[in-house]
Amino acid sequence: PAGAARDPRGVLTLGGIPATELRERFGTPLYVVDEDAVRARAREVLAAFREATARHGARARVYYAGKAFLSTEIVRWVREEGLAVDVATGGELAIALAAGADPFHLGMHGNNKSMAELEQAVSVGIGSVVLDSAIEIERLAAIAERRGVVQRVLVRVNSGVHAETHDFLATAHEDQKFGFPLQQAPEIVARIRELPSLEFMGLHCHIGSQIFGTAGFAESAARVIEVHAELLRGGDVPVLNLGGGFGIAYTRVDDPTPIAELADGIVDAVAGECAARGIPVPNLAFEPGRTIVGRAGVTLYEVGTVKPVQATAAVTRLYVSVDGGMSDNARPALYGADFSARIASRTSDAPPALARVVGRHCESGDIVVDAEYLPADVAPGDLLAVPATGAYCHSLSSNYNAVPRPPVVALRQGTARVIVRGETIDDLLARDMGVAAPNEVTE
Ligand code: LLP
Numbered sequence: 001p002a003g004a005a006r007d008p009r010g011v012l013t014l015g016g017i018p019a020t021e022l023r024e025r026f027g028t029p030l031y032v033v034d035e036d037a038v039r040a041r042a043r044e045v046l047a048a049f050r051e052a053t054a055r056h057g058a059r060a061r062v063y064y065a066g067k068a069f070l071s072t073e074i075v076r077w078v079r080e081e082g083l084a085v086d087v088a089t090g091g092e093l094a095i096a097l098a099a100g101a102d103p104f105h106l107g108m109h110g111n112n113k114s115m116a117e118l119e120q121a122v123s124v125g126i127g128s129v130v131l132d133s134a135i136e137i138e139r140l141a142a143i144a145e146r147r148g149v150v151q152r153v154l155v156r157v158n159s160g161v162h163a164e165t166h167d168f169l170a171t172a173h174e175d176q177k178f179g180f181p182l183q184q185a186p187e188i189v190a191r192i193r194e195l196p197s198l199e200f201m202g203l204h205c206h207i208g209s210q211i212f213g214t215a216g217f218a219e220s221a222a223r224v225i226e227v228h229a230e231l232l233r234g235g236d237v238p239v240l241n242l243g244g245g246f247g248i249a250y251t252r253v254d255d256p257t258p259i260a261e262l263a264d265g266i267v268d269a270v271a272g273e274c275a276a277r278g279i280p281v282p283n284l285a286f287e288p289g290r291t292i293v294g295r296a297g298v299t300l301y302e303v304g305t306v307k308p309v310q311a312t313a314a315v316t317r318l319y320v321s322v323d324g325g326m327s328d329n330a331r332p333a334l335y336g337a338d339f340s341a342r343i344a345s346r347t348s349d350a351p352p353a354l355a356r357v358v359g360r361h362c363e364s365g366d367i368v369v370d371a372e373y374l375p376a377d378v379a380p381g382d383l384l385a386v387p388a389t390g391a392y393c394h395s396l397s398s399n400y401n402a403v404p405r406p407p408v409v410a411l412r413q414g415t416a417r418v419i420v421r422g423e424t425i426d427d428l429l430a431r432d433m434g435v436a437a438p439n440e441v442t443e
Contacts, residue, residue: 132180154201179204213262332370350375
């Protein structure tokens with residue numbers, strides 16, 4: 001994990017702090033996020049896209065995709081490092097605003113934004129709204145008109161490139177809910193250009209998440225540039241937003257393309273396509289989420305039970321149960337996502353044993369790490385660290401089995417502080433309207 005090392009006792013340290021000290025102070029399970037690592041990564045990603053676009057005489061804006069991991073503190077970190085923020089709901093918008101983010105540096109997404117969300121976005125002066133349907137165009141135009149403002153908008157298109165992790169496949173008619181088919185964009189944009197309360201800024205496309213390599217992005221950009229060029233004949237098209245989706249390493253076998261190489265590859269593909277069509281390179285926008293926060297997060301758990309199970313005649317597997325699971329990390333259950341684990345509280349000379357790290361929930365699919373080699377003496381009380389949990393773990397967390405969400409602790413320059421407090425059972429009971437009701441039952 002980011003900033004991880006071992007102290008002389010063999011205890012894993014995170015940002016210079018022993019994991020055992022974090023357990024004593026904050027308990028387990030615990031989401032730990034390295035603020036220094038988030039900031040450094042935000043700077044690195046911003047620099048990569050800025051430099052790649054500057055070489056072609058254009059500018060780049062990077063929006064942090066808040067859905068990956070959002071709290072007011074995280075918004076402040078990425079804003080201070082020069083990133084804008086992309087929100088997908090009124091709730092995410094409220095968090096960004098509560099962090100003091102300038103609304104002009106926010107963008108809003110969503111295939112079914114409510115009237116209330118659109119009103120909220122327009123009323124605070126959001127920088128851009130990414131339009132996702134014909135119905136929404138009319139709704140947003142009416143709201144902006146009523147408020148006497150001109151709202152900047154992008155149009156989400158579906159490039160027909162659906163990138164899936166290491167692979168991508170092209171289909172002419174993608175069967176999914178987001179955006180407009182690319183061929184429809186000219187007609188949609190013509191409609192927007194008729195509406196005085198909307199200002200068309202450009203196209204937006206996002207091809208998927210946890211994508212490795214540039215091929216899918218380059219293919220998608222090439223297709224979108226063709227339409228972008230066509231739209232230039234009808235007026236200005238100041239930006240092109242190419243979305244996020246840049247993959248990270250979850251385990252040793254993952255080998256993602258370095259971000260600078262990825263940025264160069266994508267932007268060079270865009271520039272090549274623009275040159276071929278004799279148009280200037282537009283200012284570009286990107287929306288990375290996972291690559292900013294993913295590897296800056298670690299979850300700490302305490303081992304509760306260890307149980308050897310004869311998996312097959314030849315294989316014995318240690319089931320190592322921890323005090324969290326699918327409520328704090330739904331990704332293995334949802335996507336079959338792979339993570340790794342190691343003992344954080346000590347080193348061990350015991351031989352490696354095949355282990356499955358599982359949670360405390362009432363489902364056999366409640367897996368944290370499907371297959372990992374842990375020291376054969378792994379035992380109750382050991383602290384386990386699961387790295388790369390900074391993206392889509394806290395944001396996808398739930399109260400399944402009435403389990404309170406863990407706190408989030410941020411590490412900065414050798415200090416640790418709670419940035420999102422953990423839930424308590426009282427938090428859960430507080431919403432249950434039956435709890436405080438007078439007992440009507442007479443005996
Ligand atoms: N922009 C748009 C329009 C998006 O829909 C997304 C992610 C992003 C940007 C950021 O993508 P990123 O850079 O983080 O890959 N829960 C799933 C991932 C869902 C991604 C949804 N959209 C997971 O845990 O893998």
